[in-house]
Amino acid sequence: MIGWDREYLANKEEYLKLFDDIMQKEQDTNVEFLETSLKELTGRKYAIVCSSGTDALHFSLISLNIKPGDEVLTSNFSWISTASCISMVGATPVFCEIDLSSYHMTLESIKKMYSPKVKAIVYPHLFGNMSETKEIIDFCKEKNIAFVEDAAQSLGASLNEVKAGSIGDISTFSFNSNKVISGISGGGAVLTDDKDKADLIKKLRRHGNNEILGYNSKMLLFNARVIDFRLRKLKEWISKRQDIAKQYDKQLKDYVDIQSTSNGLNHNYHKYVIRFQNKRIRDKIKEKINAKIHYDKPLSENVMYKNIDYRKEQTYNSKIVCDTILSLPLDPYMKQEEIEKVINIIIISLEQEKNMFENNIKKLIGDDIFDISLINKTTEPIYDYIVEKIYTLPEYVQSVEFKSKEKLKIAFNKFYENLTRNTK
Numbered sequence: 001m002i003g004w005d006r007e008y009l010a011n012k013e014e015y016l017k018l019f020d021d022i023m024q025k026e027q028d029t030n031v032e033f034l035e036t037s038l039k040e041l042t043g044r045k046y047a048i049v050c051s052s053g054t055d056a057l058h059f060s061l062i063s064l065n066i067k068p069g070d071e072v073l074t075s076n077f078s079w080i081s082t083a084s085c086i087s088m089v090g091a092t093p094v095f096c097e098i099d100l101s102s103y104h105m106t107l108e109s110i111k112k113m114y115s116p117k118v119k120a121i122v123y124p125h126l127f128g129n130m131s132e133t134k135e136i137i138d139f140c141k142e143k144n145i146a147f148v149e150d151a152a153q154s155l156g157a158s159l160n161e162v163k164a165g166s167i168g169d170i171s172t173f174s175f176n177s178n179k180v181i182s183g184i185s186g187g188g189a190v191l192t193d194d195k196d197k198a199d200l201i202k203k204l205r206r207h208g209n210n211e212i213l214g215y216n217s218k219m220l221l222f223n224a225r226v227i228d229f230r231l232r233k234l235k236e237w238i239s240k241r242q243d244i245a246k247q248y249d250k251q252l253k254d255y256v257d258i259q260s261t262s263n264g265l266n267h268n269y270h271k272y273v274i275r276f277q278n279k280r281i282r283d284k285i286k287e288k289i290n291a292k293i294h295y296d297k298p299l300s301e302n303v304m305y306k307n308i309d310y311r312k313e314q315t316y317n318s319k320i321v322c323d324t325i326l327s328l329p330l331d332p333y334m335k336q337e338e339i340e341k342v343i344n345i346i347i348i349s350l351e352q353e354k355n356m357f358e359n360n361i362k363k364l365i366g367d368d369i370f371d372i373s374l375i376n377k378t379t380e381p382i383y384d385y386i387v388e389k390i391y392t393l394p395e396y397v398q399s400v401e402f403k404s405k406e407k408l409k410i411a412f413n414k415f416y417e418n419l420t421r422n423t424k
Helices: 004-010 012-022 032-042 053-063 081-088 107-113 134-143 195-204 221-231 234-252 279-289 316-324 336-365 381-392 394-398 405-419
Strands: 046-050 071-075 092-096 118-124 146-150 170-174 188-192 272-275 325-328
Touching (some): 032 221, 053 081, 053 146, 053 170, 053 188, 092 107, 118 134, 134 146, 188 195, 234 336, 279 316, 279 325, 316 325, 336 381, 336 394, 381 405
Parallel strands (some): 071 092, 071 118, 146 170
Antiparallel strands (some): 272 325
């Protein structure tokens, strides 16, 4: 569970009243009350709810007339829907590189991968975080391409008082079961200031009103009422998530890479993500704390893209993040002892890893392994390779061959100095 059971019990009386009221009403009915709430939250002129965040993105691209032969820039590090919706309309996804601190697409990569075929950018805000997008939007205007804000994970977040869901030509939300605000059966929403696009999307979600080819993507009353009820808890729940994130930050910042935040950011902490030194350690700790990985491979490496056309940059950062990232348990109803358990397991595990690494080096060069004066010296690359391999694959120490203990000691001290910039 992700806090659903505790959240229900904490609000059981209100849910039972809600259920009793809703079950006496027609379900396939007007849900504009939820759309009004979303417009008030974001400042958008129009909001259209549908059955999923995937549909919301899909409909957005249709409304922008994205079609076969077009290209759409997007991140190579996101949930699959960010890219699959591009393929659904017959366009070609163009996967861009990310920044290692924010995990968001970089302007540099966007410019590099641009071509005259590019008609839109789908820009995902990941994990409830937001980054400054002004320069990217200016680039879109310069090239006359649409900016689609994939705010599926960032409901309630803001940066310098600019709210998620209010940026660019069109924005989308998701109410999937793992989101900060979720529906009983998922859900999504499209937000825009363009009436023509809003009118078209309203048709698309309901079989095209028999006027155009459309879809069955309506949201029923029960789901809409639950989402609307939970929206009233949004500030409270984000505040609780932020309190837990502060504890993680404080206790773990000297051991792992935590997600960077900027002044003016109101992070909703849909996910609290950290990165480890390597995949082996990440996977080991994942099992100990029952955590999840978001995401374990770049989008372009998913099997479906063996048969679907795409372009991509050499997204090395995306691959590094996929191999080292971990999402820690976090929900507004976590108990303090649960938070402390996660923190303690991570710290103890990393201390054990460091001790094992030091002991393995001692097996090769003796007990006297530390000498800070060596960190500015150089040696052959093979010694750097040996030290890194011993750290990532401890059993390698049994078969390693080398000629100079002094050179191995230099390589170790250089590696250890770099390692302890992020770990105690």
